[in-house]
Amino acid sequence: MDKITGQNGSKGGGFSLKKLAPLALIVLLFASFFLFGLDEYLTFRALSENRDGLLNFVNDNYLMAILLYMVLYIVAVACSFPGGLLMTVTGGFLFGWIVAGATTVIAATIGATILFFVAATSLGEPLRKKAGPWLKKLEGGFAENALSYLLFLRLVPAFPFWLVNIAPAFLGVKLKTYIIGTLFGIIPGTFVFAFLGVGLDSIIVEQKGKYDACMASGQAGCTLDFQISSLITTEIILSFVALGVVSLMPIVIKKLRKGQAT
Numbered sequence: 001m002d003k004i005t006g007q008n009g010s011k012g013g014g015f016s017l018k019k020l021a022p023l024a025l026i027v028l029l030f031a032s033f034f035l036f037g038l039d040e041y042l043t044f045r046a047l048s049e050n051r052d053g054l055l056n057f058v059n060d061n062y063l064m065a066i067l068l069y070m071v072l073y074i075v076a077v078a079c080s081f082p083g084g085l086l087m088t089v090t091g092g093f094l095f096g097w098i099v100a101g102a103t104t105v106i107a108a109t110i111g112a113t114i115l116f117f118v119a120a121t122s123l124g125e126p127l128r129k130k131a132g133p134w135l136k137k138l139e140g141g142f143a144e145n146a147l148s149y150l151l152f153l154r155l156v157p158a159f160p161f162w163l164v165n166i167a168p169a170f171l172g173v174k175l176k177t178y179i180i181g182t183l184f185g186i187i188p189g190t191f192v193f194a195f196l197g198v199g200l201d202s203i204i205v206e207q208k209g210k211y212d213a214c215m216a217s218g219q220a221g222c223t224l225d226f227q228i229s230s231l232i233t234t235e236i237i238l239s240f241v242a243l244g245v246v247s248l249m250p251i252v253i254k255k256l257r258k259g260q261a262t
Helices: 017-035 044-049 051-060 062-078 084-095 097-131 133-144 146-155 161-170 175-185 187-197 200-216 234-247 249-261
Strands: 003-005 011-016
Touching: 017 097, 044 051, 044 084, 044 200, 051 062, 051 084, 062 084, 062 097, 084 097, 084 187, 084 200, 097 161, 097 175, 097 187, 133 146, 146 161, 146 175, 146 187, 146 234, 146 249, 175 187, 187 234, 234 249
Parallel strands: none
Antiparallel strands: 003 011
């Protein structure tokens, strides 16, 4: 009874309302995030305005603050909320880069796995059945070297995090492979961004000082803002790309060996 039926009343290719329910919940949470203006809290301005309160809360409730940070990060990743970079940098600012890096890797892996599992069970299998031979060919090529491809996609910051979370679900990647690729693939970037967060407090103080001075002078157009992405230098990006290329070496070696064998 829970199968979606087509116009002729027949079952609609395996799409199940029960399986689609978790995906519908994620879509609802994503829409609510913007509908209720929660995206305003994931900004540099909001972080600056709440700096003292956050630091005091962490000092008074350190373990609870870490747990709350992890829960929020899991939800943010599972629902594909924006602001992952800001959250990671903020974690480094609040907890130090080692603790923030470790907890963020765990939380992000859990959140990504939840989204992967929901996408795979809700849409992955039915879409693979309907897509035809072209997707099966792509699926076969990806599955043969799934871990290397996943590591590349995770390491190189050219692909949206949410897209890398769900794309493997449609290519038949095994859950174990996905978890391993995600866990190890996000470690370098996560720890780098958490380390950048250690110096965030000085940036907040500097920007607030400029903003307060602007307001005191009576100038128009005073803004309290800073682009977190500006902390990411070309050298950092090139380092990630280099790691991504290294992750593809097993594929290159395998192809070279096949070529020599023939």
